Amino acid sequence: MRTAERRTTAGRPLRSGELLPVRQLAVAWALIVLIAALAWVLTVGQARDMGVEPGTMGLALPLFLLLWLAMMAAMMLPSVAPVALTWTRGIARGSRGATRALRTAAFLSGYLLAWTAFGLLAYGGLALTGGLVERHPDAARWIAAAAFALAGLYQLGPLKDICLRHCRSPMAQLMRYAAYRPRLRDLRVGLHHGAYCVGCCWALMVLLVPLGVMNIAAMAGVAALIFLEKLWSRGPLLARVAGVAFLVLAVLALFQDWLLPGLHGSMTPM
Template sequence: MQVLATFRRMGAPHWLGLYAVVLAAWAALFAMQTPVELRNLADLYGADFWRELCTVEAGWAGLPITILMWLLMSAAMMAPTAIPALVTWDDLVISGAARGFGALLFGYLAVWGGFSVVASILQVVLAEFQLLDGFGKSTNDLVTASLLLIAGAYQFSALKEACLSKCRKPLTFFMQYWNEGPLRMGLRLGAVCLGCCWALMVLAFVGGTMNLLWMGGAMILMFLEKMPDIGRYLTRPVGLALIGAAGLVLVF
């Protein structure tokens, strides 16, 4: 009954607004996808084909659209992973103990907006050194293996575990920082989430920054990692798989 009541409550206007943001982000990312035919031509004619096709937007001139892409990607992927924390906050709002659902969400997404700017700059720099192709995918085995190894090793880090412990117990987290207000708590929640997920997000440079299949899979993984009953059995095996993948890239 409590689960059904929660689902009914998530039809309120502020929840519908959140769904609209997520759906709009996914729709925009889908619209920005490079057509399959163009991808096939790039594979056929090599990196020079893509560079010549996109000379107007190459390098730093393309930074604004790259930032937009990362902002959309962060909203589409990270807002759904915050739903357990947002449901907890909504419970507090309904009980009269809290207010400011929008402020909490804004603070959370603002942190990921900052990450998006940094990731965009990193993408442009890597592309300038021809370490990424026009689809934001690594063209260098050493870079690919390094990203996989870093992400895999981070799965075993104390920082990752500390951040996950807060994400998995949102009520305890809110109580700990109650006096800071919804906006600052949203910023702090975003920072904790960033501590959980930044390494997995950077793997976009392995899967391709405009690869919707990778985005969807990574979003599901990060969501499950934040679930107390599931995530504790998932984090380390994922780390081992990523480290193993790094080894395979170097060997083969």
Template sequence: MTRTAVTVRRTGRHTGPVLVTAAAAWVWLALHGGGMGSPTTAGAGDLLAFVGVWTVMMAAMMLPGTAPVASLYARTVTAHRAPRMIAFTVGYVLVWAAAGLPAYALAVSADRVATAHATTGTAVASALFAVNGVYQLSNLKDRCLAKCRSPIGLMLRYASYRGPTRHLRAGAHHGAYCLGCCWSLMLLFAAFGVMNLWAMVGLATVVAAEKRMPGGFLVARAAGVASLTLAVAVFWVPALAPNLTSGGMGGMSGLGGMHVG
């Protein structure tokens, strides 16, 4: 066996918690994604249910693109790699779980808009597409994406972390950069519907391509241009934003009425 093959094999073993978590999340979504009830009101139970499912979604979508960074981080850990990589993964996922709180507020607003008037829903969908398009073409997007694509500087920072929460903090810090990179793409779930598996796969593919392909910055710009195009096209084809133009029955806040199992 060649040295390269051995290195790849060891790297895969050390980043196992990241990939296993992502795979388990995708399996759960595939099995339970169709169990969503109709939109509900903004109650505490709905919020907890939403954040729970949102966290599973983000783990499924974001962790595969994070595997190379986790692999690099694993090489800086000299002992007890498995539990420390679990802590890194938990820290990363917690950041995206926290993002579920503003996402829920947007979800409730989206359902109310969708049930109020179709024209209003179309206008809001156009605004969401436009916000994503502009951000995808912005310098801030480029800076955050650069950190996700080439995190050597972050590794040096993480090496200075001390204490029992070191690996949890490292995962959370990297998660914050990924949130800064991809938050506008996640806004599009308000237009597509949060349990739209096709939307999950499509957006996850964009995220992974941005982070891992040699032309990742071009992918980000192409996604921005496509989103700006949708911002105009949705006025002629409202079905491009089914969650906001079809009464909200695929709405994000409907997760509060999910029946699992």
């Protein structure tokens, strides 16, 4: 049988301009994996140089946002990859790999833009807590307890459940996105989905205040939790279990200094 007459698994003839699903997604998958890998390399390199310090670590806002962007790319792209590829595969059917890669890049740019906007709030929160700990060192335990308690309560709350359900099953929303005007559509879709993701995961990022923004172990743990919440069949149950665990840690943080390295600070490179 000629190549142009190959059939799909559904029995429909596969036109000569189309690609099999595996080949269609290969370029986009490679792009996401490459970005995430480079982001982890950059983040780990910076963490080794900077160590774990309270507050904004002496960084000006523009430099902090660049570092925050790399962190979010490293932590979040693995969990958002299936949604990005589902979207670009649906709207770019029959497109070549390069076109699909550009559409995926636009989606991811919008997604990371949402997290960069949250980085502005993160910078303000870190500046506030860092200044408070500098003036009143004993406040570190209460800040840590409040951070764990906030994360725990949010994990068990209704808004977390709404946003997590969207991140786990976004197909209905993706169908609505198809009505967007083509111009900058991929960027807008990524931004909109990123806003839901921020709503789902922002409280987990608050944990980096007591654990340390440049604490690689903490970042990896939070990223793994986010990945499992979104993609594992028992993700919602895991989110609730994590919420209970965070509430326990909120109590322990009042007595256990090892739970707040990001507030005590350490100039030792990781």
